[in-house]
Amino acid sequence: MSDSKGYESPGIAGSGAIATGLAAVSTTTADTILLARSEASAWRAEEKIVAACAKIEGAEPSRLRVTTDPKDLADCDVVVEAIVEELDAKAELIKTLDAHLGPQTDLATTTSSLGIGDIAAKAGVPRLYGLHVFNPVPRMALIEVCIPDTAADARERAMAWCAALGKTAVEVPDQAGFVVNRLLFPYLFDAVRMVERTGMEPGEVDTCMKLGAGHPMGPLALLDFVGLDVAEAIGDALYADSGEAAHKPPGLMVEMVGEEKLGRKSGAGFYSYD
Numbered sequence: 001m002s003d004s005k006g007y008e009s010p011g012i013a014g015s016g017a018i019a020t021g022l023a024a025v026s027t028t029t030a031d032t033i034l035l036a037r038s039e040a041s042a043w044r045a046e047e048k049i050v051a052a053c054a055k056i057e058g059a060e061p062s063r064l065r066v067t068t069d070p071k072d073l074a075d076c077d078v079v080v081e082a083i084v085e086e087l088d089a090k091a092e093l094i095k096t097l098d099a100h101l102g103p104q105t106d107l108a109t110t111t112s113s114l115g116i117g118d119i120a121a122k123a124g125v126p127r128l129y130g131l132h133v134f135n136p137v138p139r140m141a142l143i144e145v146c147i148p149d150t151a152a153d154a155r156e157r158a159m160a161w162c163a164a165l166g167k168t169a170v171e172v173p174d175q176a177g178f179v180v181n182r183l184l185f186p187y188l189f190d191a192v193r194m195v196e197r198t199g200m201e202p203g204e205v206d207t208c209m210k211l212g213a214g215h216p217m218g219p220l221a222l223l224d225f226v227g228l229d230v231a232e233a234i235g236d237a238l239y240a241d242s243g244e245a246a247h248k249p250p251g252l253m254v255e256m257v258g259e260e261k262l263g264r265k266s267g268a269g270f271y272s273y274d
Contacts, residue, residue, distance in 0.1 A: 005029050006161025007106070011073040013097060014082035015045035018110050021137025022082060024052035027063040029164045033073055034066045042066045056138050070100045078106040078154075078161070080131055085233050087114055091122035098125045106154040112181055113237035116146050116174045126150035129158060132178055133167075135226075143167045144178045176241035177234065185235055186246035189253070191219035195270075196252045202270040220270040223253070224263030232257050 008030050012023045015036040023045075026032040034049070036042035046066045053059035065072075073079050079101060081094050090109060098107060108131040109119055120128040130146030143162045147155045155171075162169035172178040177185065191205050206218020223231050235249035256262075256269065263269035 005164045006157045006159070007078045009033075009076050009078075010161070011035060011076035011079040012082055013070075013073070013079060013093060014110075015041040016083065017135050018133060018137060019082035020045050020048040021052060021135065022080065022110070022133055023064060024049045024056055024059055025137055025165050027053060027060045028056065028058040028166070029161075031063045031065070033076060034064065035070060035073060035079075036066060036068055039068060042068055052138060070096055073097065073105075074100055074102065076101070076105055078108060078157070080108045080110060082110040085111065085113060085230060085237075087119060087122055090114070090119050094119065094123040094125050094128060098123065106151075106157060108154075108158070113177050113234040115176055115241070116148055120148065120150070127154070129154055130172075130174070130178070131158065131162075132172075132180075134180070141166075141168050142180070143169045144172045144180060145169045146172050146174050146178060148174060177238045177247075181234055182238065182242075185231070185238060186244075188219045188223050188231065189235060189246065189248070189250050192223070192250040192253050195220070196250060224269035224271055224273075226263070227265055228253055228262045228269055229257050 010026050010030055011033045012019050013035040019034065023032050023034045034045055036045050049064055050061045053061045079097050081090060083089060083093055107125060107127055108129050110131055110133055111119060112132055116128060116130040120126055127150060129148060129151035132144040134140035134142060145158055159169050175182065194200060194205055195202060202220040206221050209215045209218050232249045232254060235247055238247035260266055261268045264273050267273050
């Protein structure tokens, strides 16, 4: 295994935006395998990755292999779980992956809000570490890396791989939300509460923060981009960990999720999308 690249045969387990984005970036340095849940999701994932590769310098679709069989990951030197932000689902997949991987394979999760120790304990896989990439993966420069003592052997390889992918890696403590989401979501939720409390239009709040604070995207547009259901799940995890009112998902957003107004992906959230 190369010290400069960190990993030479990475595997990604998942077929959503984070998984496909990471797989596309990974093809800039190595042959990459993506594990999808079904043939249909495999086909869609491959289509997304090929499209993403066309926009990433050095990305090479010919380095990608998509499979639905976990056994095909057996020769990977790292496998990154990148599925829905739910403890039970992540733990179940990680446990399945662990059963097909040798002790030489590092195992990571892309969780954005759950504790690494909690996932590892639920899955019974102590060697797990955190590799929190941000969406859209090709454009976002940061990766938060969380290495528990039980996965310390992977530290140099993980940091080297992040560098090889052109990312800045910052090692963070094992707390729900790490650093970015721990600090970001109280701000996003406060923007929702501002709308609840004052009756301001979402566009007015966002304009204030874009022009007054220099933010490239307003907080409510950002919530629509993240997905209100995803934001609610992150808030629930943060609140369960901290007990701080600022981390609790605001009522208006919870109501919108109940109405299937999830943001961009559903066509409606704080804004309407055609």
